[in-house]
Structures are given as C-alpha cells and as structure tokens.
Amino acid sequence: MPALADDIGFLLSRASGLVVRATNDSLAEVGLRVRPYSVLVLACDEEGGISQRDLAATLGLDPSQVVALVDELARRGLVERTPSPADRRTKLVAATARGRELRDRATELAGSGGQQRLGRLTPAEQATLRDLLTRVVDDPA
Amino acid sequence: MPALADDIGFLLSRASGLVVRATNDSLAEVGLRVRPYSVLVLACDEEGGISQRDLAATLGLDPSQVVALVDELARRGLVERTPSPADRRTKLVAATARGRELRDRATELAGSGGQQRLGRLTPAEQATLRDLLTRVVDDPA
DNA sequence: TATTGTTATACTCTATAACTATA
DNA sequence: TATAGTTATAGAGTATAACAATA
Numbered sequence: 001m002p003a004l005a006d007d008i009g010f011l012l013s014r015a016s017g018l019v020v021r022a023t024n025d026s027l028a029e030v031g032l033r034v035r036p037y038s039v040l041v042l043a044c045d046e047e048g049g050i051s052q053r054d055l056a057a058t059l060g061l062d063p064s065q066v067v068a069l070v071d072e073l074a075r076r077g078l079v080e081r082t083p084s085p086a087d088r089r090t091k092l093v094a095a096t097a098r099g100r101e102l103r104d105r106a107t108e109l110a111g112s113g114g115q116q117r118l119g120r121l122t123p124a125e126q127a128t129l130r131d132l133l134t135r136v137v138d139d140p141a
Numbered sequence: 142m143p144a145l146a147d148d149i150g151f152l153l154s155r156a157s158g159l160v161v162r163a164t165n166d167s168l169a170e171v172g173l174r175v176r177p178y179s180v181l182v183l184a185c186d187e188e189g190g191i192s193q194r195d196l197a198a199t200l201g202l203d204p205s206q207v208v209a210l211v212d213e214l215a216r217r218g219l220v221e222r223t224p225s226p227a228d229r230r231t232k233l234v235a236a237t238a239r240g241r242e243l244r245d246r247a248t249e250l251a252g253s254g255g256q257q258r259l260g261r262l263t264p265a266e267q268a269t270l271r272d273l274l275t276r277v278v279d280d281p282a
Numbered sequence: 283t284a285t286t287g288t289t290a291t292a293c294t295c296t297a298t299a300a301c302t303a304t305a
Numbered sequence: 306t307a308t309a310g311t312t313a314t315a316g317a318g319t320a321t322a323a324c325a326a327t328a
Binding site for chain 1: 142143144145146147148149150151152153154155156157158159160161164175179182183185186199200201248251252254255258259261262266267269270271273274275276277278281
Binding site for chain 3: 202203206229230
C-alpha cells in the first residue's frame with residue numbers, strides 16, 4: 001500500500017503551497033501576491049502587450065479569472081488595457097513605466113521568497129526540478 | 142530578466158493544479174476529492190488511528206480545517222473518532238472497515254488520475270522528482 | 283457561428299481569532 | 306499556562322454558465 005508521503009501529487013501540492021505562501025509573504029512588501037505578480041511579469045515581457053486570452057492560457061486560468069487580476073493592476077497604474085489594432089475584440093495588456101519599475105523589485109523579492117524552501121536544493125538540482133516540472137506542465141505539442 | 146516559464150514556484154503551482162484537478166476528476170467516481178482522500182489514507186495507515194493534530198501537521202493544514210474533513214468522512218461511515226485513552230483531549234481518527242475497502246479503489250483511481258500528467262516522466266524521473274520534492278517539503282530536522 | 287472579454291454565482295481552499303475541555 | 310479540538314468568518318482561488326461586442 002503506497003504511503004501518502006511518496007505520492008507525487010501530494011508532494012507537488014505541499015511544495016507548491018509552501019513556496020507560494022513564502023513568495024506571497026515576500027511580495028507583500030510591494031503589495032502584490034503571486035497571481036497578480038505573474039500577470040505583471042507577462043505584461044512586461046510581451047512587447048506591445050499580451051491578450052487576456054493568452055494570459056489565461058499561459059497561467060492556466062479561466063479567462064474570467066483574468067479580468068479581476070488585470071482590473072486591480074490597472075487600478076494601481078501598473079498595466080494598461082489597449083484595444084488591439086488587428087482585432088477590436090482583443091485587449092492587449094501592457095505594463096506601464098511604473099509597472100516595469102515595480103517588476104524589477106518584485107522579481108527580486110519573489111526570488112528570495114521562493115529560495116527559502118528551494119534553496120535546500122543545489123542549483124543543479126533546481127535545474128533538474130525545473131526541467132521535470134516543465135515537461136509535466138507543457139502542452140503535448 | 143528571468144522568464145516566468147522558468148520560475149520553479151510558478152511551475153510547481155501549475156503542475157500541482159493540473160495533477161490535483163486530474164486526481165479530483167478520477168476520485169469523483171467514489172465521491173472523494175484529494176483532501177478527504179488524503180485524510181482517509183492517513184487514517185488507514187496509522188494502526189489505532191491518528192490524532193487530528195497529527196493529521197493537520199502531516200497535511201500542512203491548520204487544525205481547524207481538519208474538523209470539516211473528518212466530519213464528512215465520519216458522516217459517510219468511512220472513519221471514526223475515538224477518544225484517546227492516554228489524553229482525553231485527543232481524538233484518534235481511525236478508518237472503518239468500509240473506509241479501508243474504499244481506500245483500495247480510491248488509491249487506484251488517484252494513481253491513474255495523477256499519471257495522466259506524471260506519466261510523461263519515466264519511472265526513474267518520477268523517482269527523482271519525488272526525492273527532490275520530499276526535500277523541499279520536509280521539516281529541516 | 284465562433285471568439286474575446288465580461289458579469290454573476292457557487293464552491294473550495296486558506297488564514298485568523300476566539301472559545302471549550304482537558305492537561 | 307499550554308494544548309486538542311471546535312466554531313466562526315473573511316478572503317483568495319477554482320469552476321461554470323451566460324451575455325455583449327466583434328469576427
């Protein structure tokens with residue numbers, strides 16, 4: 001009979017909870033949590049902005065969940081919604097200058113928060129973990 | 142600037158979500174979700190029952206969250222709360238015969254649900270993932 | 283007809299605080 | 306005084322369904 005402590009799904013859930021909690025605590029200094037932080041990062045990385053549909057797909061969320069996340073970031077002036085020139089249904093979410101500024105500090109904080117637990121692994125082990133998780137997460141192309 | 146797709150915390154959160162969702166879907170056949178299933182497994186594995194405090198610690202939950210989980214399993218006759226002979230404050234949660242019966246089928250279902258995603262990794266890779274996650278999760282002894 | 287974003291709703295999960303009974 | 310379990314509550318996360326505007 002397999003023990004719960006050996007169940008990878010259980011371990012994933014526990015590890016995710018611990019790391020997300022620590023990262024949320026670190027990000028509190030800039031008034032962000034993991035979810036809005038992720039949206040900000042994607043808005044920064046995509047030149048010209050990213051559609052809410054693509055945001056949802058990348059984050060593994062339903063498009064309806066993205067609305068409130070973008071609303072909050074827009075309210076704080078960190079991102080802007082601009083209509084796509086190509087398709088008037090689509091709104092491109094792009095980071096403002098203020099958003100890009102905050103992102104740098106937030107990324108530092110998120111990194112140190114995550115390393116509270118992940119720092120138990122060597123850099124090589126972290127790379128292995130990253131590769132394995134990527135294959136679990138990625139779309140079967 | 143590190144990309145979100147390389148962030149281990151982000152990958153953990155995505156992988157956990159995908160695997161837990163698939164496992165919940167599989168467990169629906171026996172009317173369980175991951176959380177109550179985990180409680181049932183621990184109640185089965187500990188001869189004589191496990192205290193709610195130990196349940197909470199093992200699952201990484203607050204003791205107050207354990208109450209409703211045990212309530213529901215007890216209502217369905219899968220576990221029983223019995224007062225500890227040693228300490229009348231403590232209640233030992235033990236699986237009933239019916240609980241043990243269900244556990245076998247549930248473990249099968251949970252395994253196949255989890256493997257929908259985790260099956261992309263070889264058994265050796267899964268063992269590596271399990272070891273790395275265990276070190277992230279474990280108490281620093 | 284199908285897609286993007288949106289609103290609404292319900293349920294699960296997470297986080298705290300306070301209470302009781304025992305120790 | 307501290308601990309095990311419980312109750313209550315609020316906030317965050319998840320899951321669906323339906324709708325308006327646009328393609």
